[in-house]
Amino acid sequence: MREQKIGVLVVGEAHLDDNHKTDIDNLFGRAIRLEFTPDEEAPAARAGVAFIMNKNLVDTEGIKTIEIIPGRAMLLEMKNMDGTPLIILGVYAPNRPYLNAEFWKRLKAWFVTHPNTRPTLLGGDTNLVEDAIDRLPSHEDSNSAVEAFQDLKAYLGLVDGWRETYPTTRAYTFTQPIALGGSQSSGNWQPPDSGGSELMMITRHNRQMMR
Numbered sequence: 001m002r003e004q005k006i007g008v009l010v011v012g013e014a015h016l017d018d019n020h021k022t023d024i025d026n027l028f029g030r031a032i033r034l035e036f037t038p039d040e041e042a043p044a045a046r047a048g049v050a051f052i053m054n055k056n057l058v059d060t061e062g063i064k065t066i067e068i069i070p071g072r073a074m075l076l077e078m079k080n081m082d083g084t085p086l087i088i089l090g091v092y093a094p095n096r097p098y099l100n101a102e103f104w105k106r107l108k109a110w111f112v113t114h115p116n117t118r119p120t121l122l123g124g125d126t127n128l129v130e131d132a133i134d135r136l137p138s139h140e141d142s143n144s145a146v147e148a149f150q151d152l153k154a155y156l157g158l159v160d161g162w163r164e165t166y167p168t169t170r171a172y173t174f175t176q177p178i179a180l181g182g183s184q185s186s187g188n189w190q191p192p193d194s195g196g197s198e199l200m201m202i203t204r205h206n207r208q209m210m211r
Contacts, residue, residue: 005057007053008076012048013125015044020044021034034051036050060078062079072093075119088121091123093125100145100149
């Protein structure tokens with residue numbers, strides 16, 4: 001995080017419990033702040049979503065987290081460098097297609113009942129791809145899961161930052177060398193025209209300062 005100047009890192013499949021957090025805070029508490037939501041049944045063995053904040057780059061005072069689905073979805077509410085609100089939705093979606101679809105439906109239902117809360121960014125591991133180009137070999141994912149995810153995106157007004165910037169590029173966040181396969185199921189989703197993006201990383205621009 002220090003070398004790449006990452007302000008906030010979203011970690012899916014974090015496998016954290018309170019003991020892990022205590023150890024991390026003791027070792028790195030001066031440099032980072034850690035917030036997480038664990039799996040309710042096996043926090044150190046599966047699922048989990050974590051936000052790691054770089055104290056040298058972002059203001060970690062006064063932040064707020066909202067656990068939407070334990071171990072699967074959490075909101076981080078903080079401020080941009082110019083003081084405007086920044087809300088990040090971190091996710092770790094289930095692998096099985098029918099559970100993946102239900103996950104996005106549950107998220108949308110939550111936001112429908114909380115109309116004043118809208119994420120600026122969505123990041124993490126979706127465990128699906130929207131376009132066949134993001135699989136190697138190319139193939140489409142479950143229609144029901146993709147449609148549920150896209151329905152949530154449309155409701156929140158988010159777009160795929162990577163694919164909008166690089167519409168024909170092939171690049172993968174997970175590869176399987178033996179099988180010669182890969183996928184890009186991790187990434188970032190953001191409002192249209194909200195800044196540049198790189199694989200697994202986005203850069204937020206203060207447009208008023210750029211004028």
